[in-house]
Amino acid sequence: MKKHVWFKKQTLVFISIIIVSCGQVKDETVLTIAISSDIRGFDPAMAVDIRTGGVISLVYDHLVRFGSGTELLSSIAKDWSISEDGRTYTFSMNPSARFHDETYILAQDVIFSIKRVLDPTNHSPQTWLFDKIVGAKEFMEGKTKEIKGLEARNDYTLRIEIIKPFAPFIQYLAMPSAAIVNSSKSDKIRNVPAGSGPWKLDYWEKDGELVFSRNDDYWGEPPIMSGLKIRILSETLTQSAEFEVGNLDIFNIPALELLQWTQKKEWRDNIFSIDELNIWYIAMNCSRKPFDDVRVRKAMNISLDREKILRLLLANTGIQASGPVPPLLLRNSPPNPYPYDPALAIELLKSAGHGNGFQTKLWAAGGSEIFHVLEAFQSYWGAIGIEVEIMRSDWNVFKTAVRAGRPDLYYLDWFADYPDGENFLFPLFHSSESMTKRNRYKNSEVDKLIETIQLLPIGNQRDSLIEKTNRVIFNEAPWVFLWHSQTNMVTQSTITGYVPKTIFNSERYTNIVRK
Structure with a gap:
C-alpha cells in the first residue's frame, strides 16, 4: 500500500x-x-x-x-x-x-x-x-x-x-x-x-x-x-510515452533514443544537450597478473574503438576520455585519447609475455541497456586474443565484490560531487582512499601530486598540477578510459x-x- x-x-x-x-x-x-x-x-x-x-x-x-x-x-x-x-x-x-x-x-x-x-x-x-x-x-x-x-x-x-x-x-x-x-x-x-x-x-x-x-x-x-509536480516513473518507455501525450514537460532522452527524437520535426528544436562532469571507465586490478603490467593495461585501452562505439551504440552522446578529469575542469586541452590500434595492442601483449592472450572476467551491474556496449568491448578484446567473460549481477552483489577487490575488471562511472578536478583525483587515485584500493592502484608520485593540489589555492599552479596528475594517471592506464557522457533533454514546445x-x-x- x-x-x-x-x-x-x-x-x-x-x-x-x-x-x-x-x-x-x-x-x-x-x-x-x-x-x-x-x-x-x-x-x-x-x-x-x-x-x-x-x-x-x-x-x-x-x-x-x-x-x-x-x-x-x-x-x-x-x-x-x-x-x-x-x-x-x-x-x-x-x-x-x-x-x-x-x-x-x-x-x-x-x-x-x-x-x-x-x-x-x-x-x-x-x-x-x-x-x-x-x-x-x-x-x-x-x-x-x-x-x-x-x-x-x-x-x-x-x-x-x-x-x-x-x-x-x-x-x-x-x-x-x-x-x-x-x-x-x-x-x-x-x-x-x-x-x-x-x-x-x-x-x-x-x-x-x-x-x-x-x-x-x-x-x-x-x-x-x-x-x-515530480512523478515517479521507473520505466523510460513510460516517461517517453507520457511526454509525447503532453503529461510531462521535460524528458531526459536515453542515448539509444536520441536519433529518433532528433528526426521528429515537432521535437528537434526543443532538444537541449549538456556535457556531464563524469567519467565512464573499466578499472583493472593493478596488483593482479596480468594487469600489474602497464603494457597489458595499455593494450586493453588501444584495442577499443571508442569513436565507433560512441557513434553506433551511444548516438555520439559522449566524448572520449583522456584521463579521469573531464575537459570542462581542465584549463588546457587534455592529452589525445588512446588511439584504436589493435596491431600495437597485440605487440604489447607479446612483449608482456601474453602472445597467446589470456582469459579474464568483467563485472558489471545495471539494466540491459548497458550490455550491448559491454558485448562490444568483449568483441574487440577477443580480436586480440583476450577472452572476456561478462559477469552480470545486481548492484548489491557487484558492490560487495568490488569493495573486496575480487574483480579483475569492473565497469563503473563516477559523477562529480563538486566541480573541481581534485574530485576526480583524490577519491579515485590516492592510495589512502577506498575507491583506489578497489583496483589496487598505488603510485607515490600521484599521491604527492594530489596532496599538493589539495593545499594550493585556486590558480594557475593548481590548475597545472591537476593537468599533470591527469596525464600521469592516463599514461599509467590503471583504467580503460572510456568517455565523459552527455545528457540530452527535450521540452514541450510550450x-x-x-x-x-x-x-x-x-x-x-x-x-x-x-x-
Whole structure:
C-alpha cells in the first residue's frame, strides 16, 4: 500500500492540489517532470544520491550555490572572504532570508545544520563534507559538545575555520547535505522539509509523486510557475510515452533514443544537450597478473574503438576520455585519447609475455541497456586474443565484490560531487582512499601530486598540477578510459526559459514559463 504525506494550508490551495495531483484538471501553471525512483527523504544529512539531492535543493537553501555551469554564486551568504592562509572563511548572511515558517535564517542555523551532519547519533554518510573543520573530529568522537572551528560572530556573520587549506571546501557548502535546516522544524525532517527554498512541499505519495507549490514569500526570486509536480516513473518507455501525450514537460532522452527524437520535426528544436562532469571507465586490478603490467593495461585501452562505439551504440552522446578529469575542469586541452590500434595492442601483449592472450572476467551491474556496449568491448578484446567473460549481477552483489577487490575488471562511472578536478583525483587515485584500493592502484608520485593540489589555492599552479596528475594517471592506464557522457533533454514546445544545468542540484525550475 502506498503511503501519503499531506501538508494542509489554506482550503482553496489544498483542494487545488488534490485536483492537480489526481490528474482531473491540467493546470497550465504547474510544471511536470519525472524521475526514475523515489527520493530517500528530505533530510539533507542523508542526501547521497542525485535524485534526493536534486529535490533537497528545491526546498532548502545553502550559503552558496552553483549557477548554470560550474560557477559559484551567492545565496544565503551575500558575500564571503577567505583568509590569506586559506583556512578561515567568513560569511556575511542575507538578513532578509527566511525559512518557510517565516523565521529568519541566522548564523546559528548554519552551525546547527553542520552539527547535524557530524553528529554520530544521526549516522550521516556525509561527514566527509565537514570533517576538515577545526574541532569536527573531537565533536564526532563525543569529546566536545561544540565545534571550535564554527563561530557565529553575530546573527548574520559566520566564521568557519578548517584544519588546513583546501580550495574546494567552499564548493562543499553548495552540496545538498550542506543545506541549511530550520532547527525548530527538524524533528520530522525525513518526511517534512525544514527549509527555505523557492518551493514548498504540499504532497508526497511514496513511489507515486511529489507536489510542490511556489513559495510566494521566498526571500530570493520566486519561481514563475505556481507549482511543480515530480512523478515517479521507473520505466523510460513510460516517461517517453507520457511526454509525447503532453503529461510531462521535460524528458531526459536515453542515448539509444536520441536519433529518433532528433528526426521528429515537432521535437528537434526543443532538444537541449549538456556535457556531464563524469567519467565512464573499466578499472583493472593493478596488483593482479596480468594487469600489474602497464603494457597489458595499455593494450586493453588501444584495442577499443571508442569513436565507433560512441557513434553506433551511444548516438555520439559522449566524448572520449583522456584521463579521469573531464575537459570542462581542465584549463588546457587534455592529452589525445588512446588511439584504436589493435596491431600495437597485440605487440604489447607479446612483449608482456601474453602472445597467446589470456582469459579474464568483467563485472558489471545495471539494466540491459548497458550490455550491448559491454558485448562490444568483449568483441574487440577477443580480436586480440583476450577472452572476456561478462559477469552480470545486481548492484548489491557487484558492490560487495568490488569493495573486496575480487574483480579483475569492473565497469563503473563516477559523477562529480563538486566541480573541481581534485574530485576526480583524490577519491579515485590516492592510495589512502577506498575507491583506489578497489583496483589496487598505488603510485607515490600521484599521491604527492594530489596532496599538493589539495593545499594550493585556486590558480594557475593548481590548475597545472591537476593537468599533470591527469596525464600521469592516463599514461599509467590503471583504467580503460572510456568517455565523459552527455545528457540530452527535450521540452514541450510550450515551455520557455529552460536552461540545462551542469551541476545536478543547481536545477530549481524557477525561470521556466509556459507560453
